[in-house]
Amino acid sequence: MSDGFATRAIHAGQDADPTTGSVIVPIHATSTYAQDGVGGQRAGYEYSRTGNPTRTALEECLAALEGGRFARAFASGMAATDAVLRATLRPGDHLVIPDDAYGGTFRLVDKVLSGWGVDYTPVPLSDVDAVRAAIRPNTKVVWIETPTNPLLNIADIAALAQVCRDSGVKLVVDNTFASPYLQQPLELGANVVVHSTTKYLGGHSDVVGGAVVTSDEQLAEQVAFLQNSAGAVPGPFDAWLTLRGLKTLAVRMERHSANAERVVAALSGHPKVAKVFYPGLEDHPGHEVAAKQMRHFGGMVSFTHVDGEQAALDVCARTRLFTLAESLGGVESLIEHPGRMTHASTAGSMLQVPAELVRLSVGIEDAADLVDDILTALG
The missing domain is CATH 3.90.1150.10 (Aspartate Aminotransferase, domain 1)
Known part of the structure; x- marks a missing residue:
């Protein structure tokens, strides 16, 4: 029998520390790790931009809560958004966004990615036919929020997932407003879920962070590469605070x-x-x-x-x-x-x-x- 949501929030990725028995994941405040010989990583860690045990615990918990295979934590929700879009888009590509998208997402698309040669079309996401009509041969991503910020419009995730499958397009869902407790986009057919963990996941207005969750192994590898290469990672204390918040999410x-x-x-x-x-x-x-x-x-x-x-x-x-x-x-x-x-x-x-x-x-x-x-x- 699989564990329920609240149980996963408290236990997924959070086994007792094998050395001390601590029931709470330690804050691994280190930048580097002793190696057992040249190239001989101990427990898989070499440098904390690339990986940190506290961040790993958070990522495992996030994946479990969203029902995904892979999760990557970022320094902010916008860093997570940027990583997904850079992993899925190239100059000349096109994406569909909500016609009432979060202002930060719109700014990234309109002021940054457009200068990189990416085109976009805002559409009302509640209109499945409008989304279908907006998809072009060079469309690579349909980006949705549901509920949207700030007009609380609703997109039918399952219906849009089918539209995207039919068109060979990836469906990315910003699940920040709902949280994984209220809504499971991957189960409804989405390819990727993005969060500003600053919001409900952290839950206490004391930490900034973001996350990407997917079951697509190739996309997960691309996001992980960008996470390490661009370096927009949360510090171990930020990861620990977010993990602390997840325990009471339900x-x-x-x-x-x-x-x-x-x-x-x-x-x-x-x-x-x-x-x-x-x-x-x-x-x-x-x-x-x-x-x-x-x-x-x-x-x-x-x-x-x-x-x-x-x-x-x-x-x-x-x-x-x-x-x-x-x-x-x-x-x-x-x-x-x-x-x-x-x-x-x-x-x-x-x-x-x-x-x-x-x-x-x-x-x-x-x-x-x-x-x-x-x-x-x-x-």
């Missing part, structure tokens, strides 16, 4: 999701709220797909203010428990204005987000306190 995601549902209920129908973006709402266009492929609907909520941008900014300034800050997925609740903050890089493009939009990362505080805080801020 219980945290249950609470994040439950609290978000309470906040959504309070926002829905409020006279100052024009629209609530949350896949758990039955009138959300992606609700049925989300219910099919997700365990719960997550802790991310967005809404628009009826009185426009300044009113949205005022709400962000008035909260007490929701801290005004970028990022997401920590135990504490955060609030931000995507147009001025995380998605400023999309300004003036077809991916520009609504100026009146507010994004919430609902934490694990008492739900009643969070509801009171956001309602007070709304006035």
